[in-house]
Structure formats: C-alpha cells, structure tokens
Amino acid sequence: MALVFTGCNVYVEEEPVPYDVRDRFVGTYEIEEYSELLDVISYFNVRISKDYYDDYVIYLDNFYGSGFEVYAEVTGNKIRIPFQRVGFYEIEGYGSIYQGELSLTYSVEDIDSYYDSYDYCESIGYRY
Numbered sequence: 159m160a161l162v163f164t165g166c167n168v169y170v171e172e173e174p175v176p177y178d179v180r181d182r183f184v185g186t187y188e189i190e191e192y193s194e195l196l197d198v199i200s201y202f203n204v205r206i207s208k209d210y211y212d213d214y215v216i217y218l219d220n221f222y223g224s225g226f227e228v229y230a231e232v233t234g235n236k237i238r239i240p241f242q243r244v245g246f247y248e249i250e251g252y253g254s255i256y257q258g259e260l261s262l263t264y265s266v267e268d269i270d271s272y273y274d275s276y277d278y279c280e281s282i283g284y285r286y
Contacts, residue, residue: 180208180216180232182255187283189260191223195277204283221249222266222279239264246270251279258285 186205193200202223209215214231218239221228226244230237230253239262241250251264260283268275 178208178213179234180214182235183216183232183237183260184208185285187260187285189223189281189283191279191281193277193279195275222247243269259283260285 183206186203189202189204191200191202192198200223203220205219207217207219209217209229214233216230216232216237217227218230219227221244224247226247226249228239228242228244228249230239235254235256237253237255239249239251239253241248243249246269248267248269249264251262253260253262253264255261260281262279262281262283264279264281266277266279
C-alpha cells in the first residue's frame with residue numbers, strides 16, 4: 159500500500175494482490191477416465207496441489223488411478239504434463255480447465271512390460 163500526501167489531502171493507493179493461476183486447478187477431482195488400451199472407463203479421485211518453489215508447477219496425486227504423483231506446468235487455463243518417468247512408467251500429456259471441469263489427455267507406457275503396454279487416456283474431472 160502506498161500513501162500519497164498532497165497538501166492536506168491523503169490518498170491511499172491499493173496495490174493489486176498477485177493472482178496465482180494455479181489456484182484454478184487446486185483441489186480434489188472425481189475423475190472419469192477412458193483407457194484406450196483396456197477399452198474401459200474407470201473412476202477415481204485425483205488431488206492437485208501447488209509446488210512451493212515454482213510458480214508454474216502443480217502436482218497431480220493418484221494420476222492414472224495408480225497412486226502416482228506427476229507434475230505439470232500451468233499456463234493460463236492449460237497444463238502440460240512434460241515427459242517424465244514414474245516408477246516403470248513413462249508419462250506425458252496435456253490438459254485444461256474450463257468452468258471447474260478438468261480435461262486431461264495423456265499417454266502412459268509401461269517400460270517394464272514384455273508386451274505392448276502403451277495406453278492413451280482421456281479424462282474428465284469435476285472438483286468437489
């Protein structure tokens with residue numbers, strides 16, 4: 159807050175509070191996910207939280223309904239899940255949020271599997 163004195167008048171100028179765009183994503187979501195590999199729809203919860211040190215990073219806990227935690231980079235209403243290895247899985251994708259509805263599209267590959275285990279998933283989540 160800044161105070162400006164001019165003669166006998168006092169004016170108070172409020173400085174805007176910075177808005178964290180990651181707040182649009184933070185919360186717990188009920189996820190409905192279609193797995194192309196398994197050709198099934200599954201339901202689970204995902205919790206999204208903010209990174210304490212990086213102003214553009216969020217974490218998705220229980221990603222893929224597996225207990226994995228992956229990170230994503232936020233730009234406006236969109237997220238990018240950069241290529242990352244979690245356990246024996248390689249994951250990457252993208253997503254967005256619109257009016258509280260989270261949309262995710264991503265791939266998961268089990269690199270420890272002896273047979274084709276490349277999965278392509280599309281998810282819709284609703285915050286509760």
